[in-house]
Amino acid sequence: xxxxxxxxxxxxxxxxxxxxxxxxxxxxxxxxxxxxxxxxxxxxxxxxxxxxxxxxxxxxxxxxxxxxxxxxxxxxxxxxxxxxxxxxxxxxxxxxxxxxxxxxxxxxxxxxxxxxxxxxxxxxxxxxxxxxxxxxxxxxxxxxxxxxxxxxxxxxxxxxxxxxxxxxxxxxxxxxxxxxxxxxxxxxxxxxxxxxxxxxxxxxxxxxxxxxxxxxxxxxxxxxxxxxxxxxxxxxxxxxxxxxxxxxxxxxxxxxxxxx
Amino acid sequence: xxxxxxxxxxxxxxxxxxxxxxxxxxxxxxxxxxxxxxxxxxxxxxxxxxxxxxxxxxxxxxxxxxx
Numbered sequence: 001x002x003x004x005x006x007x008x009x010x011x012x013x014x015x016x017x018x019x020x021x022x023x024x025x026x027x028x029x030x031x032x033x034x035x036x037x038x039x040x041x042x043x044x045x046x047x048x049x050x051x052x053x054x055x056x057x058x059x060x061x062x063x064x065x066x067x068x069x070x071x072x073x074x075x076x077x078x079x080x081x082x083x084x085x086x087x088x089x090x091x092x093x094x095x096x097x098x099x100x101x102x103x104x105x106x107x108x109x110x111x112x113x114x115x116x117x118x119x120x121x122x123x124x125x126x127x128x129x130x131x132x133x134x135x136x137x138x139x140x141x142x143x144x145x146x147x148x149x150x151x152x153x154x155x156x157x158x159x160x161x162x163x164x165x166x167x168x169x170x171x172x173x174x175x176x177x178x179x180x181x182x183x184x185x186x187x188x189x190x191x192x193x194x195x196x197x198x199x200x201x202x203x204x205x206x207x208x209x210x211x212x213x214x215x216x217x218x219x220x221x222x223x224x225x226x227x228x229x230x231x232x233x234x235x236x237x238x239x240x241x242x243x244x245x246x247x248x249x250x251x252x253x254x255x256x257x258x259x260x
Numbered sequence: 261x262x263x264x265x266x267x268x269x270x271x272x273x274x275x276x277x278x279x280x281x282x283x284x285x286x287x288x289x290x291x292x293x294x295x296x297x298x299x300x301x302x303x304x305x306x307x308x309x310x311x312x313x314x315x316x317x318x319x320x321x322x323x324x325x326x327x
C-alpha cells in the first residue's frame with residue numbers, strides 16, 4: 001500500500017502552503033485592482049474600456065497555464081503512474097474550464113465596443129473555444145467509466161492529444177491575420193504598454209496564479225480524502241461479508257482474514 | 261466618483277466583465293472549500309463508525325506514515 005505514501009506527504013505540505021497561497025492571492029489581486037482601476041490612466045486609443053485587460057489577460061493566461069499543468073500531470077500519470085498526478089489532473093480541469101469561459105466572456109465584452117462585434121470566428125477566438133471543449137471532454141471522459149482508473153487513462157490521453165492546441169492558441173495572433181491584437185506582454189525588456197498599466201496587469205496575473213494554486217490544493221485534498229473514504233468503505237464491506245463474497249473492488253484491498 | 265463608475269461611457273462593458281470574473285472566482289473557491297469540508301466530515305464519521313479494536317488495521321491513513 002505504498003501508494004498512500006505520497007498523498008500523505010502532499011497532505012502535510014499542502015496544508016502548510018494553503019494559508020500563504022490564499023493570503024498572497026488576496027494581497028496581489030487587491031493591489032492589482034486598486035492600481036488597475038484607480039491609478040492607471042485611460043488608454044489614448046481605447047479610453048476606459050481597456051481596463052477589461054486586467055481581468056481578461058490573466059484569465060486567458062490561466063486558461064493556458066492550467067491546461068499545460070493538466071497535460072503534464074496526465075503525462076506523469078500515464079508514464080509513471082504517480083498516484084498524485086491523476087488527482088492533480090482531475091482537480092485542474094474545472095478550474096481551467098472556468099477561466100477559459102471567463103477569458104471568452106470578458107473578451108466578448110471588450111470586443112463589442114472595440115471591434116463592434118461580440119464574436120468573430122478568427123483563429124484566436126476559435127482555438128480558445130476549442131480549449132474550452134477540451135476541458136469539458138476531459139471532465140466528461142474522466143467520469144465516464146465505472147472503473148475510475150480507465151476513466152483517468154482515457155482523460156489523460158485526451159489531455160495530451162489536446163495539448164497541440166496550446167501553441168496554436170499562443171501563436172495564433174502571429175500565424176494568422178486575426179482581429180485579436182497580438183500579445184500585450186511579449187518581452188519584458190521592451191514591453192508594449194506603459195509601466196502604470198503593466199504593473200497592475202502583472203500583479204493580477206500572479207494573483208490569479210496563486211488563486212489557482214489555492215483552489216488546486218483545496219480540490220486535490222478533497223479528491224484524496226474522497227479516495228480514502230472509498231477505500232475504507234470497501235474494506236468495511238469486505239470485513240462484513242464472507243471471504244467468498246464477490247466484492248467489486250480493486251485487487252489491492254486485502255481479503256478479510258477472519259469474518260467475526 | 262460617478263466619473264469612475266461611468267468608465268468613460270464603457271461602464272456597460274467594463275463592470276459586467278469584472279462582475280462575472282469576481283462571481284466565478286469566488287463561486288469556484290467556495291464550492292471547492294465546501295467540497296473539501298464535506299469530504300473531511302464524511303471521513304471523520306467513517307472513522308468514528310469503525311470499531312476501535314480493528315481500526316488501526318483498517319485505516320489506510322497509517323500506511324503512508326512509514327516512508
